[in-house]
Amino acid sequence: MGRVFVAGSINMDVVATADRHPRIGETVAGTALLYFPGGKGANQAISAARLGATTTLIGRLGKDAFGDQLKAFLGAQGVDLSFVQATAGAATGTAVITSANADNTIVVIAGANALVSAADVTSPVLAKGDIAVSQFEIPMPAIAAFFKRARAAGATTILNPAPATECGTELLELVDILILNETELGFLTKTELRDTDDLVRFVEAARSLPIGRGKIVCVTLGKRGVLALIDDEPRIVAGRAVKAVDTTGAGDCFVGAVAAQLAGGNSISDALEYANAAASICVQRMGAAPSMPTAAEVEADTSR
Numbered sequence: 158m159g160r161v162f163v164a165g166s167i168n169m170d171v172v173a174t175a176d177r178h179p180r181i182g183e184t185v186a187g188t189a190l191l192y193f194p195g196g197k198g199a200n201q202a203i204s205a206a207r208l209g210a211t212t213t214l215i216g217r218l219g220k221d222a223f224g225d226q227l228k229a230f231l232g233a234q235g236v237d238l239s240f241v242q243a244t245a246g247a248a249t250g251t252a253v254i255t256s257a258n259a260d261n262t263i264v265v266i267a268g269a270n271a272l273v274s275a276a277d278v279t280s281p282v283l284a285k286g287d288i289a290v291s292q293f294e295i296p297m298p299a300i301a302a303f304f305k306r307a308r309a310a311g312a313t314t315i316l317n318p319a320p321a322t323e324c325g326t327e328l329l330e331l332v333d334i335l336i337l338n339e340t341e342l343g344f345l346t347k348t349e350l351r352d353t354d355d356l357v358r359f360v361e362a363a364r365s366l367p368i369g370r371g372k373i374v375c376v377t378l379g380k381r382g383v384l385a386l387i388d389d390e391p392r393i394v395a396g397r398a399v400k401a402v403d404t405t406g407a408g409d410c411f412v413g414a415v416a417a418q419l420a421g422g423n424s425i426s427d428a429l430e431y432a433n434a435a436a437s438i439c440v441q442r443m444g445a446a447p448s449m450p451t452a453a454e455v456e457a458d459t460s461r
Contacts, residue, residue, distance in 0.1 A: 159286035159420035161205040161413075162312075164215040164278045164303045165198015166270040166294030167231070167241070168250035169223040170405070170445055175257045193405075193444035194230045196250055196270070197292040197319060200406045204413025204449045205290075206235045208435065210420045213237040215278050215303075216295065217269040219249035224269075230446070240281055244269045250294075259401040259440070265320070270295055275302035285311030288416045292317040297324060304331035313419060317412045318345060326367045334373045334425070335366065336412050342366075342376055352378060359384050360391045373425055375415070377408055383433055387425060394429050397437040406445030411436040413449070434459050 172191040179185045194203075198216050206212040214236050218224035220243045227249065232238055247269040255262045273295040279302050283289060289307035291300045291314075304314045308331060316332040318324065321344035329335070339359065343350035346362045363374040363386050374386040382396035414435040418428035435455050442448035450458075 158211070158422065159288055159312075160211045160213065161202070161288045161290065161416045161420050162213045162215065162281055162283060162307075163198050163202040163205070163290045163416075164273070164295060164299065165201065165290070165292050166196035166250055166267070167199040167214070167216045167218055167227055168196030168252045168265065168270070169193075169227060170195035170252045170254055172254045172256055172405070172444070175255065178255055178257045178260070178262060191443065193447055194227050195252055195406065195445035197294050197317065197409050199227065199231060200409030200445050200449065201290055201292070201317070201413040201416070202236045203231065203234045203446045204410045204435070205417040205420070207449050207451045208414055208417040208455065209452045210417035211237075213240060213281060215240040215273075215281060217242050217244045217247070217273050217277070219243070219247050219269045220245050221249055223249040223251070240277065242277065244272055247272055254405060256403055256405065259404055261403070261405050263405070265294065267294065273299045275299050278303035279306045283307050283310040283312045286420070287312040288315060288420045289313070290315045290317070290412060290416050292319055293322045293324070294320070297328060301328050301331065304328070315412065315416055317408065319408065321345070329366070329368045332368055332372065334375065334415070335368060336375045336377065336408075336415065338377045338408060352381065356384055356391070356393070360386070364389065375429065377411055377436075379404070383429055385425075385429055392426065392429070394433045397434065399437045399441055401440040403443045403448065404440050406448055407436045407440045409445065410439040410449050431455065431459075
């Protein structure tokens with residue numbers, strides 16, 4: 158059995174719910190203000206841990222109330238926090254989220270996440286069979302250093318390039334599995350994509366990514382499911398019909414589930430099917446990290 162190592166952000170999500178999103182310059186009445194543990198790194202680590210993988214999170218928190226709350230929550234989920242540092246003089250990362258009609262807008266304030274360094278991410282000792290996961294909410298040099306160390310150890314690297322940010326081909330060449338949504342795919346390929354586009358357009362865009370041959374690209378398409386390029390051949394995982402309540406964290410749930418399955422020795426095809434089911438459970442609950450399902454919940458859902 159391999160292990161999952163996630164280098165990434167840890168945030169407190171401050172969620173305002175409303176009947177609809179405000180337009181530019183408009184004020185609307187909200188229905189609730191909620192606080193949830195989040196951050197793409199924390200979400201993905203919790204997803205992997207709840208699904209049975211031995212999971213280590215690498216990142217930074219501020220020395221503040223949010224940091225204390227997040228550390229307690231993460232520890233309760235079984236995530237190894239040996240490489241999570243409390244950083245003096247920096248606030249814990251925060252995401253301000255507006256949620257309406259199962260869709261959300263998000264503003265992220267990096268805080269301590271912006272201080273994650275190459276030294277931080279190269280401290281853990283990885284091995285062959287481990288899975289190294291990262292996203293774009295910590296500095297690019299830290300991600301590159303993490304993946305270089307993982308590659309040298311024979312671990313598999315998974316990058317979730319979110320939020321969409323410019324990055325060089327040098328980083329993408331260190332990636333074994335790229336997991337992204339249509340917005341991020343469009344950004345990286347400078348292609349205008351809509352979630353209603355013909356799947357052929359997504360295949361063409363995915364094939365144009367400068368990541369080299371033999372890499373796996375997974376494009377999450379919400380209720381339409383997942384499009385994956387495996388050995389340059391497209392594979393479709395059909396979406397699951399559920400009533401979505403909150404899509405925050407669904408992509409992170411998917412990434413964590415893929416990592417957990419691969420660490421457990423499962424094939425990429427089986428991992429995608431499993432992760433698709435896990436994400437469909439996630440969107441039926443409020444919040445990011447708290448909505449991640451357990452292995453028992455996914456098994457019960459897929460056995461029906």
